[in-house]
Amino acid sequence: MKEETVVTLKGIKKAFSREQVLCGVNFSVFPGETVAIIGLSGAGKSTILRIIAGLEVPEEGEVYLYRRLATSASRLILPPWERKIGFIFQNLALWEHLTVYEHLKFVTSEEEHLVRLLHLFELWDLRKKVPAKLSGGQRQRLAIARALAQRPALLLLDEPFSNLDPIRKKKFRRELLRIKEEENLNLIYVTHDPNDLRLLADRILVLHEGIILQGGRLSELLAQPVHPIVKELLTL
Amino acid sequence: MTKIALRAYLALIFFPPLLALLAAFGAHLFSAKGLDFFFVKSLLNTLFLAFASSFLCLLISFPLALLLAKVPLPGAKLGAVILTAPLLFLPYQTALAWSFILPEPLLGLLFSPVGVVFVFTLSFFPLLFWPLYLAFLSIPAEAEESALLLYPPGKVLWKITLPYVKPYLLGGLGLCLFFCFAEIGVPVYLGVPVIGSEILTRFAAFYDIAGALRSSLPLALLGLLFFLAERPFLSRWEFPVRWETTRGLKFSSPYLLILTVSFLVFILFLAVFFPLFLLFHKALSADWQKVLLQVRGPLWRSLLYGLVASLGSVFLIFWAQPFLASREKGLWEALGLLVFFLPPVALAVGLIFFWGHFPLVYASPLLLLLGLWGRFTFLPQRLLAEAWRRFDKKCLEAAYLTGRPFFTILLKIVFPPFRPWIGLAIVLFFIFAVNEMALSSLLYPPGGAPLAVAIYTLSVNTPLSFAAALCLLNTLMILLTISVLFFFFRPRSYERRNSRHP
Numbered sequence A: 001m002k003e004e005t006v007v008t009l010k011g012i013k014k015a016f017s018r019e020q021v022l023c024g025v026n027f028s029v030f031p032g033e034t035v036a037i038i039g040l041s042g043a044g045k046s047t048i049l050r051i052i053a054g055l056e057v058p059e060e061g062e063v064y065l066y067r068r069l070a071t072s073a074s075r076l077i078l079p080p081w082e083r084k085i086g087f088i089f090q091n092l093a094l095w096e097h098l099t100v101y102e103h104l105k106f107v108t109s110e111e112e113h114l115v116r117l118l119h120l121f122e123l124w125d126l127r128k129k130v131p132a133k134l135s136g137g138q139r140q141r142l143a144i145a146r147a148l149a150q151r152p153a154l155l156l157l158d159e160p161f162s163n164l165d166p167i168r169k170k171k172f173r174r175e176l177l178r179i180k181e182e183e184n185l186n187l188i189y190v191t192h193d194p195n196d197l198r199l200l201a202d203r204i205l206v207l208h209e210g211i212i213l214q215g216g217r218l219s220e221l222l223a224q225p226v227h228p229i230v231k232e233l234l235t236l
Numbered sequence B: 001m002t003k004i005a006l007r008a009y010l011a012l013i014f015f016p017p018l019l020a021l022l023a024a025f026g027a028h029l030f031s032a033k034g035l036d037f038f039f040v041k042s043l044l045n046t047l048f049l050a051f052a053s054s055f056l057c058l059l060i061s062f063p064l065a066l067l068l069a070k071v072p073l074p075g076a077k078l079g080a081v082i083l084t085a086p087l088l089f090l091p092y093q094t095a096l097a098w099s100f101i102l103p104e105p106l107l108g109l110l111f112s113p114v115g116v117v118f119v120f121t122l123s124f125f126p127l128l129f130w131p132l133y134l135a136f137l138s139i140p141a142e143a144e145e146s147a148l149l150l151y152p153p154g155k156v157l158w159k160i161t162l163p164y165v166k167p168y169l170l171g172g173l174g175l176c177l178f179f180c181f182a183e184i185g186v187p188v189y190l191g192v193p194v195i196g197s198e199i200l201t202r203f204a205a206f207y208d209i210a211g212a213l214r215s216s217l218p219l220a221l222l223g224l225l226f227f228l229a230e231r232p233f234l235s236r237w238e239f240p241v242r243w244e245t246t247r248g249l250k251f252s253s254p255y256l257l258i259l260t261v262s263f264l265v266f267i268l269f270l271a272v273f274f275p276l277f278l279l280f281h282k283a284l285s286a287d288w289q290k291v292l293l294q295v296r297g298p299l300w301r302s303l304l305y306g307l308v309a310s311l312g313s314v315f316l317i318f319w320a321q322p323f324l325a326s327r328e329k330g331l332w333e334a335l336g337l338l339v340f341f342l343p344p345v346a347l348a349v350g351l352i353f354f355w356g357h358f359p360l361v362y363a364s365p366l367l368l369l370l371g372l373w374g375r376f377t378f379l380p381q382r383l384l385a386e387a388w389r390r391f392d393k394k395c396l397e398a399a400y401l402t403g404r405p406f407f408t409i410l411l412k413i414v415f416p417p418f419r420p421w422i423g424l425a426i427v428l429f430f431i432f433a434v435n436e437m438a439l440s441s442l443l444y445p446p447g448g449a450p451l452a453v454a455i456y457t458l459s460v461n462t463p464l465s466f467a468a469a470l471c472l473l474n475t476l477m478i479l480l481t482i483s484v485l486f487f488f489f490r491p492r493s494y495e496r497r498n499s500r501h502p
Helices: A045-053 A100-107 A111-120 A136-149 A166-183 A194-200 A218-223 A228-234 B002-030 B037-070 B076-082 B091-101 B104-110 B113-124 B126-138 B141-148 B153-182 B185-189 B195-206 B209-234 B254-283 B288-320 B326-340 B344-355 B365-376 B378-390 B393-401 B406-435 B438-443 B451-460 B464-489
Strands: A007-016 A019-029 A034-039 A060-065 A068-072 A085-088 A154-158 A186-190 A203-208 A211-216
Touching: A007 A045, A019 A045, A019 A060, A019 A211, A034 A045, A034 A194, A034 A228, A045 A060, A045 A085, A045 A154, A045 A186, A085 A136, A085 B393, A100 A111, A100 A136, A111 A136, A136 A166, A166 A194, A186 A194, A203 A218, A203 A228, A211 A218, A211 A228, A218 A228, B002 B288, B002 B326, B002 B344, B002 B365, B037 B076, B037 B113, B037 B126, B037 B153, B037 B195, B037 B254, B076 B126, B076 B254, B091 B104, B091 B113, B091 B185, B091 B254, B091 B451, B091 B464, B104 B113, B113 B126, B113 B153, B113 B185, B113 B254, B126 B153, B141 B153, B153 B209, B185 B195, B185 B451, B195 B209, B195 B344, B195 B438, B209 B326, B209 B344, B254 B464, B288 B365, B288 B378, B288 B406, B288 B451, B288 B464, B326 B365, B326 B378, B344 B365, B344 B438, B365 B378, B365 B406, B365 B438, B378 B406, B393 B406, B406 B451, B406 B464, B438 B451, B451 B464
Parallel strands: A034 A186, A034 A203, A085 A154, A154 A186
Antiparallel strands: A007 A019, A007 A060, A060 A068, A203 A211
16 A cells, blocks of 8 residues: 555455355556446446445445545445545436535535536526426536535546437536546546547456456457456447 | 334334233133123124225225226316315214214114215225225326237226236225224214224223223234235335326226216215215304314314324334334334234223323323324335335435535435425324224323314214214314415425525
């Protein structure tokens, strides 16, 4: 642990109803890095994000956030709300009874920051609307704005673009990269889309049968896959 | 801490009557006395009345729910809402109302098992109508439409629609059966002996707690049977909340439209408008000064008992939702349902047996509240569990990550989507608690009778117009209270154009 890391996972094991989902996951994310996690459905990709956020507790293993022990073998040392993590859920998990403005107001009391986010994500004119009145893309923007409202150091994205059409996906990727630079964010995201990997990820982790099978740049993984599934997942 | 408090609350509510059941079992085993002939006859009477009334409830509710849901009739929803009205009435008041108008030969029929079946049917059919109506409305349209591409509507109804509504039909039918089985006010008024009234009379006359306990045993065992038979169906209820359907199977024949209107008007006339009109007409000749003087105390007590019991139970169960592990929740739900299906007389006798050793509880309104909590806590348990099931837990996780205090999250994120469910649970609990007769007759504190009991006792030695006026006031009190509750808990539009937004 001499090198500065944002997140470090050591020997993470997690089972659901006796089914072992993660069987000793180890990896680190370094400052400024964008890491993508890929794998088959049910491989445990989302579980890794949830463990980092403190929403799940692993049976074994440790999670370090900025070299501080956050979770240790079935024990939550740092609760989710003290981890300064933004999370964009796959289904967005918007609060259907709150307006756009109230979503951000619930997260932050800094009015200036809030207004900036509303403008940044083109939500200012929609600030009085509830999620049910927003389009798919607007809802997605709201979810990202909410995650950024608490000024997180780390943003976790669980298949963030799965509900978007290709044109919006492209736009969002660009915007995400811009925000990442502006806010000095670290990103970890789960995806199935090879384009996300190509355009966003600095490093890709391939999760298979409960372990990180291989990790590295896209070109490295394509050049020297350690298992046929790696190439298959990357070239879908 | 909350978990411990909740477990203590639920244990306090559910275990005393169950322990009393065990005691009754012991008392029965070691007692030389058996059940006398009259007692067995009352039991058979009770079963006959319950089965016959439930069958008639089915005959009314099924076609009515099907027609209102599947025939495009303007104002069908309003009709369905008005059909709920009999649940707001004391079942006894329907019997009273019909006794004002029926001529001599028919009056004899009313004061017989036939009359009890008639009144039970008019009072309890909404318990079957509503689950069926909502189930018919919420059938996935695609399921019916895909079948309509292959088969005529009759076959689609038989093969697709009916299997979907089956758990609601059997669950609702069980509820009708149980409520008819447990009701004692109507049979007592119409002079038909039932097992509940027998226990009540024996207990009130001789204060023989061991005898009452022993006599309650068959009732409790039947309650257990209800529980076992009903649990599979009620646990499959998903509380369909879709309120209108525009697609799927529809019957748009003008004949069916006429049939629907006629049937609806006929039932509304029999169960709602005519009894209300008769009561109102009779109440006009009452001495209202005396009525208002007599009613004041019982009315306030009814309101207080009903509100304390419903609000207390619902908010505790709401508070508990995030804390209970699902497996444990299943256990408490099963216990809640079991106590709900204990006939109220047996429950009351059990509570008296158990709490009789604690004078502070025994002679206070707390005993009645405990009875009401035990009897109806199942309602908020089930409704709020359903609300919790529908609530996206990721919304809660997203709120946790913001670092806002727990109470803020509970109030601002969890409470709003729960609001209509909480309101519904409070309203249902309140209505059932206020109109509960058997439990209240046995458990009310000295000098603290609620209105349902007061009406009954006053009606014995006052003119019928007096009782009619009291019944109307009871209905009015319930209507006003649920209107206020509706105002607070109504589903709201959350878009606020003129709020504090910049």
